[in-house]
Amino acid sequence: MSPTTLLAALLMLSAAAFYFGRQRAFAIAGKAGGTRHLHSRPTYYGLLTALWCGIPALLIFVLWLGFEDKIITNLVIADLPNAIRHLPENRLNLVVNDIKNLVTGNIVAAEVDATMQAGAAHYRSLQATSNAALAVVALSLGIVGAVVVRSRISRTLRARNLVEQVIKYILIACSCIAILTTIGIVLSVLYEALRFFKAIPITDFLFGLKWSPQMAIRADQVGSSGAFGAIPVFLGTLLISAIAMAVAVPVGLMSAIYLAEYANRRFRDVAKPLLEILAGIPTVVYGFFAAITVAPFIRNSGSVLGLEVSSESALAAGLVMGIMIIPFVSSLSDDVINAVPQALRDGAYSLGATRSEAIKQVVLPAALPGIVGSVLLAVSRAIGETMIVVMAAGLAANLTLNPFKTVTTVTVQIVTLLVGDQEFDSPKTLAAFALGLVLFIVTLFLNVIALKVVRKYREQYE
Amino acid sequence: MNKADLIRAEEKKTPKRTIDVVRAGLAKRYRAEGRFKLYGLGAIIISLLCLAILFISIVGKGYPAFQQTFIQLEVFFDPAVLGHENLSSANFPGLVKKTLRNMFPDVKGRSDKRALYQLVSTGAAFQLREMILKDPGLVGKTVSVWVPADDDVDMLMKGHFDRKMSESGGRLNNKQLAWIDALSRQGKIEKRFNTIFFTSGDSREPELAGIGGAASGTVLTLVVTLILSFPIGVAAAVYLEEFASKNRWTDLIEVNVNNLAAVPSIVFGLLGLGVFLNFFGLPRSAPLVGGLVLTLMTLPIIIIASRAALQSVPPSIREGALGVGASKMQMVMHHVLPLALPGMLTGTIIGMARALGETAPLLMIGMVAFIVDIPTGFTDPSTVLPVQIYLWADSPERAFVERTSAAIIVLLAFLIIMNAAAIILRKKFERRW
Structure with a gap:
């Protein structure tokens, strides 16, 4: 059977x-x-x-x-x-x-x-x-x-009591799956990462300056030194995330302010769902958009201006990622700004402040912790974003901060190291898990701080 | 005299009231106000413009893929070719070539003939084979058949190739262009609705590649996800919201749920690879494993939405149920849960929409393979729509760009349908207490 x-x-x-x-x-x-x-x-x-x-x-x-x-x-x-x-x-x-x-x-x-x-x-x-x-x-x-x-x-x-008891245990078991998932993530990533660190010292991994994970099969092979210094990868991730945040934070924050403070109901009812469509588009679509439309556009405009732009520039991936994150920043900040009590605004108006002065000098400072929290969440999302960078950013781990050059990111490396045939005893495959561990720890850290900040902020005004 | 004295002396000369100072600065402040408002509006317009550009560029690239160039062949099912006992292994490509030679009798020379054969897709031979296997009575008859043209011909017909380019090392040579022109004069080449795109699996030939396999893989994966994540998510939410006492354990669960909602999706892929594939030895590329990974990913979304839905049920309902003697479980099952269910369903649909668009974790568990067959079971190797898009986006042929965009259109259409369903559900069942 x-x-x-x-x-x-x-x-x-x-x-x-x-x-x-x-x-x-x-x-x-x-x-x-x-x-x-x-x-x-x-x-x-x-x-x-x-x-x-x-x-x-x-x-x-x-x-x-x-x-x-x-x-x-x-x-x-x-x-x-x-x-x-x-x-x-x-x-x-x-x-x-x-x-x-x-x-x-x-x-x-x-x-x-x-x-x-x-x-x-x-x-x-x-x-x-x-x-x-x-x-x-x-x-x-x-x-x-x-x-x-x-x-x-x-x-x-006492059938009812017995049944209710069993159902209650089932409910408890279901709610424990969240914990089991976290444990599963930590164990599966940590186990392979530790095996990796046995082969490559952890200090070499965290502070090395050269990343080329191709291991030599023969001793005399050219170009496969197998260097696992992850600094270029981390730097590339930071560069692309920074570009993304440079797009998403101003645009997202200003949209949130406009929607919360200026827009009338009808405009809000139309614009908010439209912005949220941006958040609902699958990342693979953004990746395709970045690779097919944005990257060639940037390269062509670069060559018109006399700049040399790589066809897989960090700029293209970062810009498109920024577009993806706009609704994330704007909807979280929108909630935060709406949670600022009206009394604070009224106080500012009664002193003769214009609307923008009230926003800039009263509402935003009051909402700042919440906004910081939402930006942190957005950063964690940018760092963990995969498909856009896999499709639009490159594989070459260049140690550079030039946005027109090709850089690679943690997620790109995880995908390239793990897609296809793998053997689970070469440092090349295990390196992906070490990168995954770093990714998990960093995003966890950001999320915990952000959630704490946002929660504390909410309690303050409730 | 110091500076402060100077100012005082100035003020004595022309007594100025505060209101004058305010008035003097008012125009500037109003301008700043206007600018600030404009920045806000500009930000929204920029975001919407990006959305518009995205949609226009993808729809513009993708809609021609819903049509495909077909060539009409007058095929004589030659009994000499099909005379073997085993019909399925007969030389069908030869039959296609022969038909093409008959259509252009003046083509001589090996390279010219080869160029001629290249006009028709390799899928034509399979199509003829299907026809014969379905109806062996066709042997010995002449039938006119529309077969898919090669992707280069297709691209030419859709105007993606510059004809002048072709003279100097383009993908089609002048003779091929002349044959195509001859065919279109005779009305034997035309664009038709592209059913291949919706029914067939993946292929290396763009004109034969379709999203049928990926779509059925997606359906299987999402079925697993839905079956697991909805009941588990609702149960977890009910426990946390209605039964759990506030203690350290429930706090830990809550922190975990909130964190998992923000963990990068690729990490879930690593979990799937490490636990489901390596530890439990489940098959690679299977919708079952994909569904499991996506379940873990969507659970936090569903739990959070379900808890919000439970919170919105007023306490009076609970007290009323308890008052007439219901047990706590009966109170939840008979009264609170039915009222909260629409909200939970909305959350589930949104979670499923996210699962539908997810790619990265599925790459990790091997759903990225080149799979021609259409999967029918939960352990068949398969791929899903977003991964198919990723695979096609990597292919160099011009025709695949079109296919990729068309697949994206289909994916977005499904997403819009799901989200619209969620919104309608919310509007219809939303209750203000």
Whole structure:
């Protein structure tokens, strides 16, 4: 039975359990003289039966599928001929990959020989056994659960309380997924990053000035020194983010001020959703726009002015990223400015201030912490933005602050290092995780500060 | 005499009231006021202008892709060619070439013939094969078939190539141009609505590439995302808003949710690669894994929106339910949740719209492969629309620029539909208590 059909079967079994539990409750109630003699309403008895039928079986199902692949792979490896089993780990992984490709019917990299065919057949038979065993275990667990609960149903069974208890645990489990996600991110990134730092010292990574992650396969190979100094990458990220913020902060802030303080209702109702469209456009679209329209435009205008502009200049990527971030700054600042109490404005007007004077000297200083928070959030978004820079910025890690030159960013490097075939023991691949770790820590830091500032600011005026 | 005395002496000469000082500065201050207001308006106009340029440039580049150049061939399904027992492996490319030779009998010489064959897409042979396999009775008959033209011909017909350029090393030579002109005189070459673009999978040939595969991958991925993220998100929000007591643990969850909403999406890709692929050994490029990653990404959005929706339900509803003897769970399930559901759905649609446009995390889990087949299951290798756009944007052929823009138009259309649905939902069910 394939996992999908098994899942469907389990759901149907639970539905059946619900029906039987409810029937049972009705039967007992009929003997006792009506459902009001039951502790709970009949539906709760059905639900209790269904929950005890479905949940243990589903848990087994998920855990089994989660670990099935590892166990089967190890079993297959154990049965491979000695010559293959004693290969170095990376070669062994290649063989295992080929066997898996054979099983799924994908294209196989190496030549297929008899041992691999045997391995694949072994894999297939183990998988079939495992699926069958899973089906038997899960279904029988479900049936046992349902039968046991059904036999326990009586007038005094506190079914509602039990069901509510279970639902509450489910709710708690769901809300813990946020924490699990964070832990998962930290662990997965940290684990590979630590392996990277074993090969490359962390100080070389953080303070080195040369970034060229191509590792030499042969010792005498030219141009693949494998230098992992990330300063040029960080600098490129900062340069592009700075250009983006130079566009987004003034434009976004002024739009927010106009929308909050000057615009009438009708203008606001039209302009605000239109601005938010900018935030809803996928970043891959911005990337295409930057690469096809903006970058050539900048290069051509540069050559008219006699400037030498690279076709993948930091300026193009930064400008388009700035456009993307405008609505982000403006909508957050708009909220912040609206939260400034009207009394402050009225006070300024009563002293004879014009509107712009009231804004500049009273509203903005009062809103400043909130605006700073929103700008920080925007910075964190600019640093983590991927598609625009992947499509419009370059790969060459130049140590420069010239916006007309090509620079590369953390996210670009992560994508180029990890897309395509990877082996998980070369520093080249692991470097991506080290960069990811830095990215995560920096954005986390910015977010925590920004959220704290914004929250504190809100409390101040509430 | 010092400076202050001088000023005092000045004031004595012409007594000035405060109001005069104010009046004197008023014009300047009003000008500053006007300027400031203009800056604000200018900022909005600049942003909207960027939006307009973006849309115009993409729609302008993309709309021709909805049409495609086709060439009419009078194909004689020669029994000599198709006489084999195995029809599907017959020489269909040869059939196309023969038809072309018959249409232009005066073409001699190998290089000229090869140039002639290049007018028609390689997909033409597959099209003929499909026809024969569907209806073997066509063998021995002459049928007129419209087959897709090569992308270079397509670009020429749409006016993207300069004809004069072609004489000096362009992509089409003079003879090919003459043949195309001859065809258009006979009405055997024309632009038609491009169904290939919507139905077929990816291809190296621009004229055969379509978004069908990517679209179905997107649907599968989003189905996984929706099935997982909506219930989990709502459940988490209900717990945090209705049941959780304020303590350190719930504070931690809250901080986590807010942070995850702002974590760069590519980091979620690293999580998917590290945990789902490397640790659990789930298949690469599968919509299942894509859906899992996008679920984790959209969960914070849905949780935050759902909590806002729950907060907007007035306490009197809760107290009324508790007052007539409902348990806390019944109060939430029967009264609060139904009232908050429209708001939660709005948040979910917005979260799904974000998931629809997401590219970076999916690159990490290998959904970036060149996949021709249209995926049908949750573990089939597949790609999604934004990744398809990214892949095409990298391709050098001029025709792919058009296809990319057209795919973007389709993607944006879906996004606009989803967001409009969210707005309508909000307008319709918005309640002021």
